[in-house]
Amino acid sequence: MEGVRGSLFAGPALLYTLLFFAVPFAVMAYVSLTPSTGSGGAGLSFANYAAFFERSYFLGAMANSLVVTAIVTVVSILLAYPFAVVLAEVVPERWQRLALALAVLPFWTSYVVRSYSWLLVLSSNGVINKALTGIGLLSEPLDLANSRLATVIGFTHFFVMLLTLTIYANLKQLPPSFRKAAADLGAGPVRTFVHVTLPLTLPGIMTGAFLTFVLCIGDFITPQILGGNNELLMPQxxxxxxxxxxxxxxASALSILLMIVVTIAYFACARWLRLERSR
Amino acid sequence: MTRKSRLLALAASVAAITVTTAANAAEELNALVWCDHTDPALIEPFEKAHDAKVNLKVYEGTGAALSIIDQSQPGDWDVLVIDSIDVPRAIDAGILGPLPEDEMPVADIDPTIRMDDQTMRDGKRYAVTEKYGYNTISFNKDKVDPADMEDMTALWGDKYKGKIAVYDYYLPVEGMVAMGLGKKTADLSDSDLPAIRDTLFKLKDNAKLVGDVVSSQTALATGEVDILVGGGEWVTAGLSAENPALDWILPKQGGVRWAQAIGVFKDSKKQKLATEFVKYILSPEGQAKLATSSCYWAMPANEKAGADLTDAQKKALRWDEQPEYVKNSQLYPTPSPELDAKMQDVWTEFLQH
Structure with missing residues (x-):
């Protein structure tokens, strides 16, 4: 009886997943095996997948996506961690909610508007270049907009906030007694951080990093607006x-290949988290 | 309020909603267009005159339009605006239906601009050219020496490195590059692609960005770049009043002439209203508004539109110089599906370069 009730409760979620993930995915997988438009082929084959490995610009797009995503993930972690520490440990308890609300403020604005705003900030006549040339630090404006750097900045602005939230949640769960015990045993603040705090917050970092990876590698808007089409990423x-x-x-074959990359990242992340828990 | 009057009010409300919904549904027109058709100054007079609502979906490039149509049901769309050169593809695909020739102002359109070879088949007219212009070079004459722009090869030289934007549409830009290499757009073949590809790569080395209509126009207008390859009067004419430094030129090698045509979907369920819309767009009033639309300006196909344009507008459009420009331009390349796929591959490589 319990099993039947459990199935009934899980039913809507299963149906939803089946209708809106499994079925579309199966259709996409099938379409990816059909002949590419204009290829003149017939029947089902792996020709589209073979074409991906034969054409340098396809492989280049995958490489660009992986490099940009890796840079964004690492830079976001480096910026988010101290921010989360300040939020969790320096900001007084009563101000933390407000600070968190401010931290997620960028999520409230449209993604497209945010990207165009960055374009205005980074352009030759934008705030940064105007300020630097205005105070005489530069004679010519820097080429910041329409570049990989601009894409990375646009992504990082968004994902630092996401990672801050996951790391903050992890830090708040950390019993203060752990660090006190380390101090009692003679560890200084740096040693306590390296040997106690950091290892215990790695699950938060990894969860945030995985979310950043997935959202970043599949995003079309930011590289399209900020990259200036100077290189192609997989979504483009x-x-x-x-x-x-x-x-x-x-398009279906390329999407499946992108999903395979994300799946590998997921299994790597999940395996690492399982290993961490079993220690 | 008594019960009876409340019921009457309710019934009246329901009736009003039903009538309004029915009326709206009966008078809606779905048009797949380039962005110049979205200007309210162009669309609202038609909507008022016919008590109709025109729903506009913007696209860029025939491939994008065909992709959208491919994902739609027959009858979803009523009006299509498409490059005149691609009308035969739309006819072959069974997208466009014949138009009543006698109701169209074809006599007011110069035969060179009308492009009957593309827009008619077996004596039937499937579309009418409504607007035309050039994919050539737009530039800021305060920053760029106009004499340099008279030779297209300056674009892949070293002088303007980092000052160039390229319009992200493979057909006109590859056509332009072909002309710069002394080739004819009408005669392009597989054997021309390696040279076009190499030259495009040199152009990319000089380019700061490759953008769509809006972003490339914005880059030139804001000073992010000084030259737009693939630009023309469609970029600068509308901005010339605000920024007189923005100019355009047909270099000595010439420019690529674009033309867009309007037609009615074969499967449209509102053939009459859709035809009325086409007639309005081709009327002198519609043509003048389309020529000076907020998204981009360009020459109206109907010569009678001149009466509805001011002298300043005609000057910005270079009304009087058109015969010379038409002579010094070539039409978009018309590749076979196989060559088109190869040209798109070259463009993808160019973007990735």
Whole structure:
């Protein structure tokens, strides 16, 4: 009886996953095996996947996506961790909610508007270049906008907040007695951080890093607006297949390959978290 | 309020909602267009005159339009604006239906601009060219020597490195580059692609960005770049009043002439209203508004639109110089599907370079 009730409760979620994930995914996997538009092929094959490995600009897009995502994830962690520590341990308890609300403020604005705002800030006539040339530090404006750097800045602005939340939650769960015990045993603040705080907050870092990885590698808007089409990332390449060539089979194959990368990242992250818990 | 009057009020409200909904549903027109058709100054007079609502979906590039149509049901769309050169593709795909030739102002459109070879088949007209212009070079003459822009090869030289934006549309820009290399857009073949590709790579080395209509226009207007490759009067004419330094030129190698045509979907369930919309857009009033639309300005196909344009507008459009410009320009390349796929591959490599 308990089992039946459990199934009934899980039913809606299962149905939702089946309808809105499993079925579309199966359709996409099938379409990815059909001939690419204009290829003149027939029947099902792995030709679209083979084409991915044969064309340097396809591989280049995957490499660009992985590099940009790795940079964004690392920089976001480096910026988010001290921010989360300040929020959890320096800001008085009564101000923490307000500080958290301020921290998530960027989530409240439109993603597109935020990207265009960064374009205005980073452009040749933008705030940064105007300030630097105005005070005489530069004679010529820097090429900040329409570049990989601009894409990384746009992404990092967003994901620092996400990582701050996951690390903050982890820090708040940490019993203060652990650090007191380390101090009693003679460890200084640096040693306590390296040997106690940091290892215990790694699950928060890893969870945030995985979310950053997934959201960053699949994002089209930020590189499209801030990158100036100076290099292609996988989502842009997929959009080119759909928007310019109506080539759904190739777009599906590229999407599946991107999903495989995300799945590998997930299993690596999940395995690491399991190993951490079993220690 | 008595019970009876409350019921009457309720019934009246329901009836009003039903009638309004029915009326709205009956008078809605779905149009797949380039962004110049979204200007309220262009659309509102038609909506008022016909008590209709025109829903506009903007796209860039015929491939994008075909992709959207591919994902739609027959009857979803009523009006299509498409590059004149691509009308045969739309006819082949069974997208466009024939228009009543006698109701269209074709006599007021110069035959060179009308492009009957593309817009008609078997004596039937499937679309009418509504607007045309050039994909060439726009520039800021305060920052760039206009004499340099008379030769297209300056774009892949060293002088303007980092000062160039490229319009993100493979057909006109590859056509331009081909002309810069002394090739004819109408004769392009597979064997021309390696040279075009190499030149595009040199252009990319000089480019700060590759952008769509809005972002490339904005980059030039805000001074982010000084030159826009693939630009033309469609970029600078509308901005010339605010920034007289913005100019455009057909270099000695010439420019690529674009033309967009309007037609009615074969499967439209509102053939009459859709045809009325086409007639309005092609009327002198509609043509003048379309020529000076907020998204981009360009020459109206209907010569009678001149009466509805001011002298300043005609000057910005370079009304009087058109015969010379038409002579010094070539149409978009019309590649076969196989060559088109290869040209898109070259463009993807260019973006990735």
């Amino acid at each position: 390449l997929i959009m080119l297949q759909v928007g310019r060539r109506a080539d759904f089979p190739m």
